[in-house]
Structures are given as C-alpha cells and as structure tokens.
Amino acid sequence: MEDIMDALRKIQSELNEQKITIKESGEKVTAAVTQNINGILDEKFKILDEKYENLKEKLENQEKRIYYLEKQARKNNIVIFGLEETETSYETLENIIINFVREYFSLELDHRDIQEIKRIGNKGERYRPIIATFTTLGTKIKIFKQRKEALKDTTYYITEDYPKQILEKRKELQEQAKLEREKGNIVKIKYDKLVVQVKNKTTSNNKIQLTLSPEIPIHDGTKVQANKKNKHHTSIKRTSSLTEGIVKPSMLNFLVNKNQNNMPSSQQNTNDNL
Incomplete structure (x- = not known):
C-alpha cells in the first residue's frame, strides 16, 4: 500500500x-x-x-x-465701390468704368484696356461692387496710386481684389490694429501684414527695435520674423505674411467690405489707407 x-x-x-x-x-x-x-x-x-x-x-x-x-x-484687378447700377448690358458697364476713370483719374481708357468687368454679390438696396480686370498691370497701378487723392471727397472708393484667405487675415488684423491704436501706436495694414510703429518713451539711445506683433492663428501657421535694428526713436512691428493656403474665387470681398458702403467718406478713406 x-x-x-x-x-x-x-x-x-x-x-x-x-x-x-x-x-x-x-x-x-x-x-x-x-x-x-x-x-x-x-x-x-x-x-x-x-x-x-x-x-x-x-x-x-x-x-x-x-x-x-x-x-x-x-494682380490686375481692382474693386470699385459706390457706382450706381444703371447699366443695362455688359457694354454699358464697360462705358461706366471708362467714364469713371476718365472723370476722376484723367486717364483715357479704351475697351481694349479692360479684360473683364463684373458686379459681385446679390442685388439689393446697396450698389454692388465692381471687379475690373485690366489688360495690363500698369493701368491698374496708375489708378490705384491715385485713388486716395482722386476719390477724397466722393462716396466712391477702391480696394485690391484680395483672395478669400487674405480677406479673412485682414479682418483678424483689424481687431489687432484697433488695440494697437488704443495704445497710441501708428498702425497700417499692408496686404496681409500689420505694420506697427511703436512710440518708445523710455528710449535711452537712438536705436530702433524691429519686433513682431503677437502671432495671429492662421491656416498656414506662419512663424515670426527675426528682430532688426536701425537708428530711430520708434519701433516697428510686423506680422508675418501669408504664403500658402487653398484659395478660390468668392464673393467674400463684398461680404467683408459691404458695411463700408454706408460709412462717411472720411471713414471710408481711413479704412482704405489700411
């Protein structure tokens, strides 16, 4: 067992x-x-x-x-605001632009100088803006350089034909520009960049500081630029420019700018200077 x-x-x-x-x-x-x-x-x-x-x-x-x-x-486009909608055909719209340029800019244009003209936006109480495309860049530059002085005492004003993404960026920069002006700084918006001249009250020498304004969140995630120095009493701040992003034609130009139609001419010119 x-x-x-x-x-x-x-x-x-x-x-x-x-x-x-x-x-x-x-x-x-x-x-x-x-x-x-x-x-x-x-x-x-x-x-x-x-x-x-x-x-x-x-x-x-x-x-x-x-x-x-x-x-x-x-690049050959301008956007014209304030022109009455009296045209009955494409040809009469061209004639309106030719006469407008002759009267306010003293430039003699021909139909061959205009590649395309069209109204943008839906027809309503306000006059729709006109996008004019010229056959040469020189014609656009001549008109654009004179726009502030030529249209100073009128209800008309002219802007660049910005792509959709640039319009969105400029709209964001308007808010930042307002804050900088409240600080007493001199501000300009150039294309998609905010240029700020900062008044430096505590400067102990004659150096200029080139600094960047606070970065704005945009689609392409642009980076800040390097600081530079020069001899002045004021500082200049710039935002980085937009260099990429999907852009396609749209009527956002009209949507962004339509509120300016009812502004006093002085206010419109101030905005246009931006």
Missing part, C-alpha cells in the same frame, strides 16, 4: 512539473506571437506614416501653387 502511495505522489509531482512547463512554454509562445504581431503592426504604421507625410507635403505644395496662381490671376 505504501508503494502505491509513493507511486501516486511521484505521478502527481510529474504532472505538476509538466503543468508548469506547459504554462511557461505557453507564455513564451504568447510573448513571441505578441512581439511578432507588434513588429508587423509597427512596420505597417511606419509605412502609413511615410505615406501620410508624403501626401501632406504634396498637398502643401499644391496649396502654395494654387495660392500663387490665385494671386497672379487677381
């Missing part, structure tokens, strides 16, 4: 050892399989990340090209 009990104990001990061995083997197999799967997944994720980065780079390059093409397409 004692021999039988010893044999049973021995068998039980062997079974326990086998269980432990099987368990350890199972854990090793599980760890190996898990490591193998993780390795495969890491490799696949690495490939996907590379593809994503390549697509992202291609998209950014395409956005830059689109932005450049959009900017080039609008």
